[in-house]
Amino acid sequence: MNISKYILANICHPPEYGKVEFINHALIGLDRSGIIQFLLKPTDATYQEKLKQAKKEERLIAFDDSKLILPGFIDLHIHAPQWPQAGVALDSPLYDWLDNCTFPLESKYSNPEFSKEVYNNLVDTLLAHGTTTALYFASANKNTSLSLAKICAKKGQRAFIGKVVMDNPDQTPDYYRDESSQSALLETEDFCKEVEKLAQNTLQGIYPVITPRFIPSCTDSTLKNLGELAQTHNYYVQSHCSESDWEDSYVFNRFGKSDAEMLKSFGLLGPRSIMAHCVKLDTTGANIFAETGTSIAHCPISNAYFANSVLSVAKFQRLGINIGLGSDISGGFSPSIYDNLRQAVIVSRILEDGVDSSLPSEKRGKANSRITLAKAFWHATVGGGQALKLKLGLFKKDYSFDAQVIDLSTLPTYGGFDNQDSLWQKALYLTNSPSIKAVFVQGKKVYQNQL
Amino acid sequence: MNISKYILANICHPPEYGKVEFINHALIGLDRSGIIQFLLKPTDATYQEKLKQAKKEERLIAFDDSKLILPGFIDLHIHAPQWPQAGVALDSPLYDWLDNCTFPLESKYSNPEFSKEVYNNLVDTLLAHGTTTALYFASANKNTSLSLAKICAKKGQRAFIGKVVMDNPDQTPDYYRDESSQSALLETEDFCKEVEKLAQNTLQGIYPVITPRFIPSCTDSTLKNLGELAQTHNYYVQSHCSESDWEDSYVFNRFGKSDAEMLKSFGLLGPRSIMAHCVKLDTTGANIFAETGTSIAHCPISNAYFANSVLSVAKFQRLGINIGLGSDISGGFSPSIYDNLRQAVIVSRILEDGVDSSLPSEKRGKANSRITLAKAFWHATVGGGQALKLKLGLFKKDYSFDAQVIDLSTLPTYGGFDNQDSLWQKALYLTNSPSIKAVFVQGKKVYQNQL
Structure with missing residues (x-):
């Protein structure tokens, strides 16, 4: 086994849904590609021997006890070109906001x-917030969508990128629309090939994604072709x-069927499909998602502004649907998956308890809807990795070493009060970008906080 | 008119509920106590003359166009001793969490x-997040509650502080309870006098606050005495x-009346009373609040964990009740009023739209419940000031110059895209502590970001 780098650190990750594991002084061995070859605890038989070897070979990166290493976060839904309007016009109705x-x-x-100016700043910002993998909507412009791919490749972020397709004249403006169904398809094909070519020279992976904006923006033939x-x-x-x-009623009015049914009939659902929001997904739709292996990108901040309701993460998780988290810049204002992870917990509790205080408690909300912080952690990491069919989000053999280094000394921690259980909760609830000291993607440091 | 300091800056504040005013190159004159004596716009007749005078007297503090000055925020509800558990155990039921x-x-x-260790760190943290005024629950310990007052006095934060009273043996643990109703009253009297003495030597104001924890924690005689x-x-x-x-049902069971009715009957409501949460306040209670001039401290993050419902800010505002914002550390995890201001907007929209996506939209939520970002800004500033009966939260003659300096260059701003309207929205939605470069309380700089 060829180990090119050893990491010695206190780590924390969600090995099972709802469980958090915290390991002090874990020793992690990475191969040349940044894939984890082993993880040893101090109590493991070969730990001391390996640690000695790592020091002797001068291949050890050691983090002291003031640091906690979390898996990198995965943003499953972000509109890169909308970064300049993050936080702007959220009081507007959807139509004003779009048009x-x-x-x-x-x-x-x-x-x-x-x-380039926007995309460089956005990718830097996401890395500084611990987002090691992102699934991007770029714009309808093929060339600058490619430039986003190149920027991610260069900066070392793992990226999944789609040139947005929108060719329906009824639902898109004259000045921003694919020229024709045919050109949308050709440009998408070209885009995918060029991204795959670019990806050959990147370690961390850059992937093309077929990206019809949503059913309303596309003609039938385009949806079918894609x-x-x-x-x-x-x-x-x-x-x-x-x-x-x-959106839900638009699709019913156009096709007499639901969004999920239509997406399936166009061949757009499957184990490599990630659908954003899904707040109004009904039982039929949920079964289609479960059967096809389609994942949901849950964007809890954005949903408060544009979705008219709350996604029942707990219900869909019970139905076997895989769920990750998305920032949905700029439907959501925050580039931080931390903020979205916290909001996922918050809205799940509001869904359970309900909103109308004049109703008796049993008539107010939906029972068994809350998710714990540990579950939200899982959605931000493992859930995202499963959606993308990659071994991401855990410190475990064969997983990519994607990590963020949290400086616990920047959080309110107190000797004699804090323990492992309080530390990981504080790390998840109180970390903002200044507390993230370094970020690794596939074993390579891609961000160092200069503060 | 004796001006001791002039400020030249781009400023933004909420002069009316729902309105935001943005003034480029405002010239503000402060007296020796840090109270605003005038605010001039470049178009005002005496602007150039005053500016010349300020420069000549070398009393001008000028901020360039990359900075935006907002009023300091007011945290109307924060439990200072709970800072070490911010973000911890929020998945626990209320009783576990308390006990x-x-x-x-x-x-x-x-x-x-x-x-001292905790309180020093907390006050530093709040100032670094732009909180210039805070209304604190300290603990039941009189002496260390006084130490919080001293720390605020020294660091220059305007503070309202209460020694917590909790003497009901049925609802408080043996190891943490006032010894008797009489000692609770005497200690409270002492505490108030000592804080008033301390306040004589502070510019910004340090005020004692009568603080029965809540009705369940206190005996009848104590509530009456307080x-x-x-x-x-x-x-x-x-x-x-x-x-x-x-809480609501506890008070009904004990007294056969609502919390608001009982608080009033104990003489605890009035124009200088601020009550946290009030999520379950009914129409009778709301009328009592409006008649007595009692304010609400709205804590939207905390409410998601412990309040079982959402406060209808819009409804209570329409009824004429004054509302400010609170972090409710550690029922809420964030020390930032920015986070709570954003959450106030978010939960108001969830209240309006409802949570259960299986219901038709007209049966899901409560119409006319949403508040805009501008309104949330008002609650974080003017609403807090009105609750405390002080001229805070605006840049206006006779108001205290409490201000936070936002570095817009740390936010995603783009020439040719941004304008005044997008800049203030970004400042409110995207500022985290690293973007706050300096904080002033009553004209005195109390925080300088060293980054």
Whole structure:
């Protein structure tokens, strides 16, 4: 076994749904590609021998007890071109927000300089917030979407990127639309090939994603063509599904069927498909997701503004649907998966307890809806990895060493009061970017906090 | 008019409920006590003359266009001794959380060293998050509660502080309880006098607050005595009111009346009273609040964990009740009023839209419940000031110059895209402590970010 790097650190991860494991002084061996070859605890028989070897070979990176290493977070839904409007116009109705803010902004990504400026800043920001993997909606512009892929490749973030397809003249503005169904397909094919070419020279993986914006934005033929393209090449697919009352009823009105049924009929659902939001997914839709292995990207901050309801994470998890977390910049304002993980816990409790205090408690909410902090941690890590069919989110043999180094001394910790159980909870609830000292993707340091 | 300091800056504040004013290159004159004597816009007749004078007298503090000055935030509800458990055990039921976490922790504040360590760190943290005024629950220990007052006085934060009273043996543990109703009253009287003495040597104001923990923790005679004490001296009063299903039903079971009715009957409601949560306040209770001039400290993060429902800010605001925001450390995990301001917007939308996606939209939530970002800004500033009967939260003649300097260059801002309207929204939605470069209380710089 060829070990190129050893890590000695206090680590914490969610090995099972709802469980958190905290290991002091774990010794982790990585191969040349940054994949974990072993993880030893101090009580393991070969620990001392390996530690001696690591020191002798001068291949040991050791973190002291003021640091806690968490798995990198996975953002399963983020609109990269919307970064300049993060936090802006969230009081507007969806239509105003799309027509007067989002579409005009996204159309600016025909400009390569503006695109590079924004995308560089966004990827830096995500890494500084511990997001080691992101599934991006780029814009409808193929060339600058490629430039996002190049920026991620260069900065070392693992990225899944789609050129957005939107060709339905009824639901997209003249100035921001694919020219035709045919050109949308050709550009998507080109984009995927070019990303795959780029990916050959990256360690951490850069992947193309088939990305119909959502059913309303696309014509029938385009949806069908994209489904076939995805199936032919086994490409990843992302879109929005049953986000809101409006979207849900739009699809019913156009097809007489639900979003999930239509996405399936177009060949857009499967184990490599990730659908954002799904707040209005009904039982039929949920069964389709479970059967096809489609994952949900849960975006709890965004949902408060645009989804008209709360996703029942607990219910869908019980039905066997895999769920990760997304920031949904800029439907959500925060680039931080920490903020979304906290919000996932919060909204699950509001769903359980209900909102209308004039009702008796038993009529107010939906029982058994809350998720714990440990479960939210799992969705931010393992859930995202499972959605992307990669071994991510755990410190475990054959998993990628994607990690964020938390400086516990920046959090309110007190000797004699804190223990492992309080430390991981504080790390998840109180970490903001200044507490993240370094970030690794596949064993390579991609961010160092200069503070 | 004697001006001791001039500020030249781009400023932003909420002059009316729901409105935000953004003034470029405002010139603000402060007297020796840090009270605003004038605010001039570049178009005002005397602006150039005053600016010239300020420069000539070398009394000008000028901020460039990369900075935006916001009013300091007011935290209307925070349990200072609970800071070490921020973010911990929030998955526990209220009773576990109180009996196994909170009461044992608060009882440690008989230790002066531990108290000082925690309180120093907490006040530093709040200032670094832009909180210029805080209304604190300290602990039941009089001496270390006084030490919190001294720390605030020294660090320059405006503080309202209560020694917590809890003498009901049925609802408090043996190891953490006032010895008797009489000692609780005497210690409270002492505490108030000592804080008033301390306050004589502070510029920004340090105020004592009558603080029965909540009705369940106190005996009838204590509640009555504290009400009389407050009325005799016109002291501020704080407590919890109608926080949760449990609290609400406890008070009904004990007295056959609601929390609001009982607090009023004990003389604990009035224009200087601030009651935390009030999520379950009914129409009778709301009318009592409006008539007595009692304010609500809205703690939206905490409420998701412990209140079983959502406060209808919009409804109570329409009824004429004044509302500010509170972090409720550690029922809420975040020390940031920014986080609570954002959460206030989010939960108001969830209240309006409802949570159960299987219901039709018209049966799901409560219409007309959402509040805008501008309104949340008002609650974090002016609402807090009105609760405390001080001129806080605006840049306006006779108001205290309490301010936070936001470095817009740390936020994703783009020339040609951003304007005043997007900048203030980004400042409110995206600022975390690293973006706050300096904080002023009553004209005096109390925090400088060293990054």
